[in-house]
Amino acid sequence: MTSGVGVPAGTPRNAYAQNAPQDLTAAGGHGAVPTSGVPTQDAPDAAARRDWPLWEVFVRAKRGLSHMHVGSLHAPDAQMALRNARDLYTRRQEGVSIWVVPAQLVTASSPDEKDAFFDPAGDKVYRHPTFYVVPDGVEHL
Amino acid sequence: MSFNFATDAAHLSSASRPIERVASDNSARVVTYALRLGDDALIAAQRMGQWIAAAPQLEEDVALGNLALDLLGQARALLTYAGQREGAGRGEDALAYFRDERDFLNAQIFELPNGDFGRTVARLLVTSAYQVELYTRLEHSADETLAAVAAKAVKEVDYHRDHATQWTLRLGDGTTGSRQRMQAGLEAIWPHVGELFESDDLVRALAGEGLAVDPDDLIEPSMAYVDSILSEATLARPQVSVQHTGGRRGIHTEHMGYLLAEMQYVARSHPGAQW
Numbered sequence: 001m002t003s004g005v006g007v008p009a010g011t012p013r014n015a016y017a018q019n020a021p022q023d024l025t026a027a028g029g030h031g032a033v034p035t036s037g038v039p040t041q042d043a044p045d046a047a048a049r050r051d052w053p054l055w056e057v058f059v060r061a062k063r064g065l066s067h068m069h070v071g072s073l074h075a076p077d078a079q080m081a082l083r084n085a086r087d088l089y090t091r092r093q094e095g096v097s098i099w100v101v102p103a104q105l106v107t108a109s110s111p112d113e114k115d116a117f118f119d120p121a122g123d124k125v126y127r128h129p130t131f132y133v134v135p136d137g138v139e140h141l
Numbered sequence: 142m143s144f145n146f147a148t149d150a151a152h153l154s155s156a157s158r159p160i161e162r163v164a165s166d167n168s169a170r171v172v173t174y175a176l177r178l179g180d181d182a183l184i185a186a187q188r189m190g191q192w193i194a195a196a197p198q199l200e201e202d203v204a205l206g207n208l209a210l211d212l213l214g215q216a217r218a219l220l221t222y223a224g225q226r227e228g229a230g231r232g233e234d235a236l237a238y239f240r241d242e243r244d245f246l247n248a249q250i251f252e253l254p255n256g257d258f259g260r261t262v263a264r265l266l267v268t269s270a271y272q273v274e275l276y277t278r279l280e281h282s283a284d285e286t287l288a289a290v291a292a293k294a295v296k297e298v299d300y301h302r303d304h305a306t307q308w309t310l311r312l313g314d315g316t317t318g319s320r321q322r323m324q325a326g327l328e329a330i331w332p333h334v335g336e337l338f339e340s341d342d343l344v345r346a347l348a349g350e351g352l353a354v355d356p357d358d359l360i361e362p363s364m365a366y367v368d369s370i371l372s373e374a375t376l377a378r379p380q381v382s383v384q385h386t387g388g389r390r391g392i393h394t395e396h397m398g399y400l401l402a403e404m405q406y407v408a409r410s411h412p413g414a415q416w
Binding site: 052073074075076077079080083084087088091 | 198
């Protein structure tokens with residue numbers, strides 16, 4: 001698909017378009033409308049949208065709890081990311097504090113390392129606090 | 142600063158509107174005042190809602206939808222109160238969906254089409270700057286209901302102003318194209334800005350009793366804020382020679398009828414429908 005006509009690549013072309021000359025332009029190629037040498041509005045939107053980086057959002061539900069990852073969003077910069085997060089993830093009073101982190105700065109473990117990373121902890125039951133009596137009234141343990 | 146209102150508006154006000162005829166005691170004045178503020182919020186909500194599924198980004202879709210819902214909430218509270226004080230059995234729905242164009246008392250700036258995103262941001266910057274100053278003062282109204290509505294609304298419009306500010310700074314001080322659109326948006330709305338700060342006998346009478354806020358007092362703080370943001374965003378405040386007016390007396394632009402037709406269609410097609 002040629003660029004500049006605002007049709008995403010892969011869009012099925014209609015029957016007329018399939019039978020039309022290959023130099024078909026946006027105006028239909030019928031000659032009534034000049035299609036070359038016409039100043040056109042540059043369309044930075046599509047590129048600009050793709051350029052908005054991804055941010056990971058963490059919300060603290062209430063004082064005393066940790067920030068938890070709740071999702072991600074696109075935003076042009078950190079301040080707008082914070083505001084978008086407020087609008088997307090705390091609409092129903094889910095939080096009292098928000099962190100946003102550029103997704104590209106997150107270093108993640110690889111699925112290939114899963115065995116080496118996590119399996120060795122599987123048989124070490126003594127690492128769980130199951131050998132203690134938890135006093136009454138202790139929460140979040 | 143001051144706004145020069147068009148003198149051709151004088152003949153428009155000669156028609157005797159029902160709402161003015163009954164404005165002889167305080168209750169009727171409060172009804173009119175609540176309708177003005179409520180209609181501002183309702184029409185602004187309707188326009189803002191038109192951005193849903195059409196905003197530049199999905200995130201902005203939700204953000205503008207949130208602002209619209211804030212405004213709709215304010216409208217509901219104010220129209221409900223207007224209906225109560227009127228005492229004629231009209232609820233929020235009757236006032237929102239079964240009044241005609243000439244009975245709506247919103248300022249014209251709220252009914253103007255959204256235009257592009259730059260124009261929408263320009264309008265939101267000015268109207269939210271006005272509403273922040275308005276509700277900050279109305280919070281201390283001697284009318285308990287108006288004070289309560291204002292106390293809730295002030296936090297909401299404060300966020301609206303912040304949202305508009307963030308975008309004004311980024312679009313104004315952004316690319317050549319974004320700056321042009323932002324400036325064009327300001328130019329488009331500016332002839333309607335003055336009406337927000339227009340005072341009249343009714344509002345002055347209410348303000349004198351500590352019930353309402355005289356819009357004339359809001360010009361300076363509102364414009365000081367807008368000017369500071371425009372200057373930081375490398376934008377210029379438009380210079381216009383004429384200010385349109387009439388919305389507070391039910392005189393509207395040609396865009397209002399279309400807006401109402403869309404907003405009221407379902408309610409009028411299915412009166413009394415519940416869901």
